[in-house]
Amino acid sequence: MTGRTWSLWNREFDSPVILASGTAGFGFELMDMGYLDGVAAVISKATTLRPRKGNPPPRIVETRFGLLNSVGLANPGVEEVVTRILPEASALPVPLIVNVAGETEQEFASVVEMLEKSPVPFGYEINVSCPNVSEGGVAFGASPSTVERVSRLVGQTSSRPFSVKLTPNEGSITESALAAQEGGAGAVTVCNTFLGMTVDWRTGMIPLERKVGGYSSPALLPLTVARVHITCQAVDIPVLASGGVSRPEDVLELLAAGASMVQVGTWLMRRPGSGAELRDGVLELLEDVSP
Amino acid sequence: MTGRTWSLWNREFDSPVILASGTAGFGFELMDMGYLDGVAAVISKATTLRPRKGNPPPRIVETRFGLLNSVGLANPGVEEVVTRILPEASALPVPLIVNVAGETEQEFASVVEMLEKSPVPFGYEINVSCPNVSEGGVAFGASPSTVERVSRLVGQTSSRPFSVKLTPNEGSITESALAAQEGGAGAVTVCNTFLGMTVDWRTGMIPLERKVGGYSSPALLPLTVARVHITCQAVDIPVLASGGVSRPEDVLELLAAGASMVQVGTWLMRRPGSGAELRDGVLELLEDVSP
Amino acid sequence: MTRDRETLVLEREELSPGIFSLTLSAGEDFLREAGPGRFVQVEVSPGPFPLVRRPFTVNRTDAGSFRIVFEVKGRGTDELSHLTEGARLRVLGPLGSGYRLLPGRWLLIGGGMGAAGFPCLADRIDCGLVLLGASSASRLLEVGGFSSMCATEDGSRGARGLVTDLLDRVRWDDFSNVALCGPVAMMKAVAGRLPDAILEVTQVSAEARMGCGWGACEGCSIPASGGGYLKCCSDGPVVPATSIDWDLWEGV
């Protein structure tokens, strides 16, 4: 193994792999299975001001070459997160970034304000791009002025760095990234899932209650590579890549496109040992190139 | 075979399959090979005011699960199209829709004005969404006011119906669709390719000269299904689906999502006989359901 | 311990048309924890598609191996059915919480593949009676060695009809525990006809479309009686019948 490191927010990591929000819980299950090796940081499931039940089932529908999800930010609410979950999370062997969602601009700041009471979070990921909610989702994150105001509000409330997670579905990702930077974000995450849908042509039935869900697939990697590249051209803050990673080569490609760190989501659901699998693969490939 | 038909612009077709712009030329090669059976209409390669050489090679780069293209609207210019190509195209056994691109709002209308001199086109597809050009491409098509003005200009110039081909890469597809409808479009095409990129992590080399290209893949079908569905909710004009079709089931799914007709592009390059293959498959599946 | 392991296909059997069993190699640590009602997440293909794993109940454990039994439903189960002896298969497990092995006499009610977990269970409890339903005789899963009654829709074995039709013949006082597993529609029908006191002691092995299978993605929700949702994969798959909101639950 080389002594290679990757860094984010003044911290060095011996892996570029971050676990994406919504696919790793708060990291406890992976810790219990011994699968946090190779993981630089865990990003939690979205946390909102009030508890959210989430969307009715089915929430996961697999298509021929990808996955539709419509979880709808199911979470116990920030109070429960601060009082019950984060204290336990101090046992995690890796930093925890808390993913934050809200229905109004102010709500993002309110959630962060509560989270500030806990010593545990390493930083935040501000999710202005959830495809599976009516308020605070795609259209919200597509407005640069909204993104800038949310970033500013969060920045004023937070002592910690934060990344703004952008949507590829509406607006302009570079304009939103610039707005986040302008508002004081310490990074942007590029990006959330793409709107997707499936319908059974025989019956006309659309399995997801909200019809449209978030689509993820290894086949979307080139879409993420492009968006990471153009975002890196536009902003100076770190870009965290998210979307389509399933192999060490994919991690390296996103890093080559300019990402500072790389998230893995859907593939983690398939391979809970992704942290070590990807980190080891990355180091091996790098060693092959410059031994 | 059933007597099932699909219709567009007051014309009935015994197939829902249209050949997508840029993947069928003007239809001559397919005619020569005998592969226009099952094809409802051919959409031509983009036509611009002046001849365009197109982008330097490579223009086609295959990734693990899809194709990047950066053709850049290579075409001989509208004059050549009107004087040399369209007269020959009157021999095509199927209607020809001419895809039109431009660098300014006025240019779209100028191209259409020239095309009006030919009796051949069945209609036009106004391409405000090419990912592979600097002017008149993605950012252009992302602005509803631009889309509306272009539609109005084209409508004033044209005696024929036209579809506006939208971009999934920026802005809001429903707002653009509404703007096209407001401007007098007779349909919208949902949608053009997604921005994509690949980079060789070993060398840092990005194969496409313009770095980012248009990405297409059968794995993107759910993205098209979603965009067709939400567009159909928003507008009253026909929606022509484009993106991800490789099987008869895909055609039926897009029709179930609300599309009036369905285009096939990348898969046509793989299977020049797609017209009959998809049409026959669709009819067979429909027969299975309601014999 | 729950781990992602590469197993070896030791045996493959086609039990009846479209129903297969795979016997997979397993170590002591797996087998010790693979109690009744727990499940595994199987990587059905070496390539990336199908993208997520498929859940299967542990049907039986033996020295050095365990077995899953499944019906071909779609892509994933089709791929699995083509594996041959000696093939390698990635299996994550054991997962979920299984049956609480309470004392007292048990009644097992299974529909179709729902009975796949019963052999494992029946051996570890005081199993009084097994009720089984399926579309036809060939789709009934055996739970050998125990008193049983069955119903088939085509009448090819046991009573002609549904497993619910067998409920009238049950002397409820004989049982202090019930295990219920099958298609959601069948479980709803059964639950609707169980005496209240019996519903209280019924453990349901639930089904949901799964993402991860290990509690992280919130994908496998089942409407809970108290409002909100249970996670099938970690609150369950085996949950008290009373914890489910039977009206809202529509199945997979």
Place this chain on the structure above:
Amino acid sequence: MTRDRETLVLEREELSPGIFSLTLSAGEDFLREAGPGRFVQVEVSPGPFPLVRRPFTVNRTDAGSFRIVFEVKGRGTDELSHLTEGARLRVLGPLGSGYRLLPGRWLLIGGGMGAAGFPCLADRIDCGLVLLGASSASRLLEVGGFSSMCATEDGSRGARGLVTDLLDRVRWDDFSNVALCGPVAMMKAVAGRLPDAILEVTQVSAEARMGCGWGACEGCSIPASGGGYLKCCSDGPVVPATSIDWDLWEGV
């Protein structure tokens, strides 16, 4: 006629490590038109990925069959190399415009797999001399029965060096036609050293990454000497050397 046909793999041979030939069934209509320099688009996998076909020159035609010869470069050629006799393979062709079979003596210059189309050609012309280059002897493609010289980079056969090194030995006056095919870098080097009068009578079999292969997608562009681009698949693959802008052409 150019059609998309299902062929049968009649024979598969590993000519040398990583270089394979496939003999594929073909009908009269195909064989009649599959002249020297024309190519086929092969569907390398029954599934959708790799997404587009791969182009291969017709290496030889026989009664009821034709042959392609290829080197494993990536995913597509790897898949092809694993086909076995009896497999079915979808092949579109014959495509493109081949060599103009002009009278007069020919010189053939081939690098690596570039020589794959020469056997087909040499039989139909007055072939005076064949110059071949490759990295080593095992990678030289035979063009049997004709006078030839070769160069290998490791010196394992013929002269040690590049095919360009052989050019000095050519008596240009002997030839009225040249066929040139190989990696773009090799062809650029050769073209740069051909006497002007010879360049005028040189036909180049060009390479480009292809989309459709049948002229529709504008994907296979090669810089043209007059400005703009040639389409490799339909203007070519065989084009006059003078029609290419050699400075701009960088290869695939």
